[in-house]
Amino acid sequence: MFTSITARIAAFGALVLIALLALIWMLVDASIQTRDSFRWVTHSAEVIETMDDALVALREAESAQRGFVLTRNASFADPTDARIADARQSMARLVRLTADNRAQNIRARDVQALAERRATLLRDTLEQARRGQFDAARGSIAAGTGRDLMTMLSLRATVFSAKSAPCVSRGSRRRTAAWPGSGNWRWSAVRCWRSRSCRYRCS
Numbered sequence: 322m323f324t325s326i327t328a329r330i331a332a333f334g335a336l337v338l339i340a341l342l343a344l345i346w347m348l349v350d351a352s353i354q355t356r357d358s359f360r361w362v363t364h365s366a367e368v369i370e371t372m373d374d375a376l377v378a379l380r381e382a383e384s385a386q387r388g389f390v391l392t393r394n395a396s397f398a399d400p401t402d403a404r405i406a407d408a409r410q411s412m413a414r415l416v417r418l419t420a421d422n423r424a425q426n427i428r429a430r431d432v433q434a435l436a437e438r439r440a441t442l443l444r445d446t447l448e449q450a451r452r453g454q455f456d457a458a459r460g461s462i463a464a465g466t467g468r469d470l471m472t473m474l475s476l477r478a479t480v481f482s483a484k485s486a487p488c489v490s491r492g493s494r495r496r497t498a499a500w501p502g503s504g505n506w507r508w509s510a511v512r513c514w515r516s517r518s519c520r521y522r523c524s
Contacts, residue, residue, distance in 0.1 A: 368418050368425075368485045372432070372478055375411035378404045379439055379474070383467065386443050390450045390458045401447055405440045412436045425485065432477045439470040 382404035388397035412433040419426040446467070450458040461467075 378408035
């Protein structure tokens with residue numbers, strides 16, 4: 322009788338121990354997956370922010386260049402070189418950030434090539450104005466090549482950012498809109514990233 326009770330207690334204790342170990346393992350696994358998911362979300366945000374920085378730099382360089390060509394005031398030209406350099410630096414960083422994703426890296430290099438063409442055209446027109454060839458510089462701007470390049474670049478950047486953004490369900494979007502700044506989009510992205518189908522759609 323005593324032996325039977327002792328055996329039952331031991332068996333019950335073993336089951337409790339196994340259950341506790343299983344629970345600990347699940348908690349550790351969930352913690353690792355959540356950490357990895359947040360790392361992915363942070364990486365995606367960094368990629369998108371770098372793209373935005375490059376576009377902002379190019380637009381500011383474009384505004385400064387046109388201000389110089391129109392007014393012939395050299396102070397307008399001063400920020401142009403620095404902003405072109407910033408744009409190139411941001412695009413190079415974007416390519417490095419996407420090195421771990423072949424499809425994304427190809428898109429990044431495509432955007433970088435367009436940005437480089439725009440930067441080169443900005444610099445060429447700026448140099449014309451600095452040499453006093455303001456009519457030629459205005460003609461280059463009026464030709465519309467720079468505008469077309471920026472339009473193409475903006476479209477490619479929009480597609481790139483859409484592909485890079487975390488997947489968030491419509492319901493999650495509505496909840497986030499209801500509580501702005503609550504961080505619900507991060508949890509939605511985490512849940513979505515743990516879903517294989519979502520990772521496929523975002524690739």
